[in-house]
Amino acid sequence: MIVADVPVDRVVSLPDVDIDELAHCLAAEHGELAPLVSRTPVIGAGPGAFAEAAVAELERAAVGLLPAWLPGVGESRPDLGGLAAARLLAAEVARTSRYPRAFLTDLAVLALTGRRPLRLPPLRIRARELTRLVAQAFGRRRTVLLVGGVGGDDVVAGAEWLVSNGGPAVWLLGAGNDRVPVVRLGRPGRGSVAEAGRPHPASAVEAALEAALARESWASGRRWNQDYRSNELTPPVRLDLWWPAERCVVEIDGPEHCRPDRYELDRRRDVRLTLDGYAVLRFTNARIVHDVGAVVHEIGTFVRAQRRDTTEGQ
Structure with a gap:
């Protein structure tokens, strides 16, 4: 199987793949997936804690990609006038791109000032909208969360919740779990490794x-x-x-x-x-x-x- 054939509508395990190599492959190729790497997921604290940690990863990525999803915000200053301009800009982007207005304006303020709103949207809405925003910022159609090193039941349950609620595709790397299908990416056919001395085959x-x-x-x-x-x-x-x-x-x-x-x-x-x-x-x-x-x-x-x-x- 090649990377392009790995399912994105369910949680899967890729136990024999290096997480950095896979992330590089997905980022380099002109495909549909925007990779997001999670190296330290919450373990042993329940599925909800994993989902919260994953959404926090999505939020950090979205904040770092601010110019890509809010063009023109670089002209705004983090003073009252600049924030007002950024909020108006975010509201217009929310209208044209069909994001919840409060979600996008609050995210713009967070990215510019580090200040969070007093009330956050429900986790499922944040998971869904942040997933869409990160993919858009990367110029891709979908976000995939690459989770390294774990595959316990709490992680799997939390990952399944994310996928079923419009969150990112979740691929578990480095450990298997009987609850999710295992995908084998053989070296000859996966197209994810650049041969030394030659351009990357997927780029x-x-x-x-x-x-x-x-x-x-x-x-x-x-x-x-x-x-x-x-x-x-x-x-x-x-x-x-x-x-x-x-x-x-x-x-x-x-x-x-x-x-x-x-x-x-x-x-x-x-x-x-x-x-x-x-x-x-x-x-x-x-x-x-x-x-x-x-x-x-x-x-x-x-x-x-x-x-x-x-x-x-x-």
């Missing part, structure tokens, strides 16, 4: 950039999707595109890179690579799709300059 963006680079003589020496580590004590990181000799790293950022946790992780990677003597060039999926020529020109300018500097320094 149309990487394929488009590779096609453009293949026409350029200066682009020789490039390596796709290879692991890099600073030293023996640091964990490896997967680089999207790499010119080792020219010490140039190109990273391709999908919508998931807007999330605060992912943004912080990216910055840490960039600092580590910079300290190791690499330049990091970042491009969004949208820019590559709409202006791949300019992206190739920018990369080429840097790579050729590095080669000239190396030649002159000999």
Whole structure:
């Protein structure tokens, strides 16, 4: 079975799949699912506690993706005038996109100020609307919650409640449970692993950039999707595109890179690579799709300059 065939209308277990690898696959490909990773679900506190924790994950993701679901809010300031403008904007988006008005306006205030409303909507409404909002922000049709490391009855019951109430699809990774079907994703057919040295098989963006680079003589020496580590004590990181000799790293950022946790992780990677003597060039999926020529020109300018500097320094 391939990733695209995994059911989204019920809770399933994928015991043999790495959660980070699957999240990367779903984020990189132009599919219908927006992945959301949950590493520390509530265990032993009942199904309701798991559902609450899952909705909190959805809320954190929605807050981090604020510009994507409320265009123009960046112009608002978190003072009284700015908040009033943000609430009006959220109310208009709620009207046109059929979200509950109070839900969306309160979420906008939370994202801008950190303040929660005194009264929250019922959990089922928050689960349903946050699920839809996160998928919309990622440009996908549905959100899938990837739950790592557990598969107990409370987790399964809470996950089933989410799915039945319009919440995200829930895939349990790392542990099985007799109550839910087990899905096996075999390596040869799942299309979720990028082969070292080649573009990701599920990424149309990487394929488009590779096609453009293949026409350029200066682009020789490039390596796709290879692991890099600073030293023996640091964990490896997967680089999207790499010119080792020219010490140039190109990273391709999908919508998931807007999330605060992912943004912080990216910055840490960039600092580590910079300290190791690499330049990091970042491009969004949208820019590559709409202006791949300019992206190739920018990369080429840097790579050729590095080669000239190396030649002159000999």
